[in-house]
Amino acid sequence: MSTELVRKRKVLPVLTVLLSVLIALAGVTASSVLKESTSDSVLPAAAGDDLGDGTRLAPYEVVGGVKVFRLRAAPLSWEVSPGNVRQAFAYNGTVPGPVIRVNEGDTVRFIVQNDLPENTALHWHGMDLPNDQDGVPGLTQPEIEPGQSFTYEWKAISTGTHWYHSHMHGDQEGKGLYGSLEVVPRLGDIVAARDYRLIIGDGPLGFVFNGKSFPATAPLRARVGERVRIRLIGAGPEMIHPIHLHGGYFEVVAQDGRRLPVPQQMDTLLVGVGQTFDIVWVPTRVGKWMIHCHIFSHAETHHGMAGLVSIFNVDPPAVGLPLPLGG
Numbered sequence: 001m002s003t004e005l006v007r008k009r010k011v012l013p014v015l016t017v018l019l020s021v022l023i024a025l026a027g028v029t030a031s032s033v034l035k036e037s038t039s040d041s042v043l044p045a046a047a048g049d050d051l052g053d054g055t056r057l058a059p060y061e062v063v064g065g066v067k068v069f070r071l072r073a074a075p076l077s078w079e080v081s082p083g084n085v086r087q088a089f090a091y092n093g094t095v096p097g098p099v100i101r102v103n104e105g106d107t108v109r110f111i112v113q114n115d116l117p118e119n120t121a122l123h124w125h126g127m128d129l130p131n132d133q134d135g136v137p138g139l140t141q142p143e144i145e146p147g148q149s150f151t152y153e154w155k156a157i158s159t160g161t162h163w164y165h166s167h168m169h170g171d172q173e174g175k176g177l178y179g180s181l182e183v184v185p186r187l188g189d190i191v192a193a194r195d196y197r198l199i200i201g202d203g204p205l206g207f208v209f210n211g212k213s214f215p216a217t218a219p220l221r222a223r224v225g226e227r228v229r230i231r232l233i234g235a236g237p238e239m240i241h242p243i244h245l246h247g248g249y250f251e252v253v254a255q256d257g258r259r260l261p262v263p264q265q266m267d268t269l270l271v272g273v274g275q276t277f278d279i280v281w282v283p284t285r286v287g288k289w290m291i292h293c294h295i296f297s298h299a300e301t302h303h304g305m306a307g308l309v310s311i312f313n314v315d316p317p318a319v320g321l322p323l324p325l326g327g
């Protein structure tokens with residue numbers, strides 16, 4: 001037996017043991033993450049789950065390898081804050097509509113049912129797709145009339161944070177016909193312990209984050225030291241909003257779904273209608289930290305905070321991380 005072969009025979013069992021240990025460790029990590037996800041809104045999420053920000057993940061069924069989603073647009077009485085009920089238009093009975101999250105390369109189909117009292121059409125904002133699936137009424141397709149449905153089908157090529165919305169006119173969008181459209185890249189997704197979205201609305205529902213006005217906006221949970229991803233989406237339909245986070249700075253890592261070559265650190269980010277940004281924040285101190293529009297009439301009244309305000313409830317780290325000096 002050559003010395004080379006002897007060496008291989010000694011090394012292989014060692015490698016096998018190492019591999020088993022690594023697999024066991026990976027199993028422990030995965031199960032602890034899953035365990036936390038049920039109690040603490042930490043990734044990963046399943047269809048129908050509350051994503052911890054007042055939105056829910058859209059369910060779908062797989063038919064012949066295609067992910068099939070159903071979206072029903074209909075009028076809805078929607079309470080934006082306690083006692084403040086507005087006449088909304090909604091996909092599947094919620095404002096915003098369900099979060100559509102698919103993987104890069106998926107073929108997706110959307111059956112859109114129009115139960116509104118008026119015509120509509122649905123646009124897939126930021127998607128590279130065939131022109132006749134772009135959802136622009138009168139240009140790429142006929143208007144979907146009340147009682148009718150329209151089926152869209154395309155391949156998810158454009159990765160990152162995007163959104164979908166009615167392209168009929170701004171009023172439909174302002175009444176709530178929009179939602180987050182998230183295409184998870186095969187490689188290089190933004191790494192984070194938590195994944196929130198804040199869709200900014202400023203139409204007939206008033207100033208709303210994810211369809212709600214403070215104090216009805218969902219409180220957002222985080223822990224010191226975690227990487228917290230926030231997807232900011234300007235759904236408009238009319239205004240721009242300087243979104244400000246208390247408690248230090250965040251990093252802007254992507255715009256309109258595209259990763260920035262150099263992430264930029266700031267504490268206030270101007271979000272225009274149609275724009276999306278992915279920001280990452282690592283809280284350094286426990287407490288209640290605001291994220292809000294810094295135009296005061298969008299975030300406050302004479303009776304206190306209202307509109308575009310959400311609160312991060314930051315808890316101590318799950319493991320003993322060093323805290324910043326100075327308390």
Ligand SMILES: [Cu+2]
Pocket residue numbers: 239240241242293294295298308
């Ligand atoms: Cu604003």
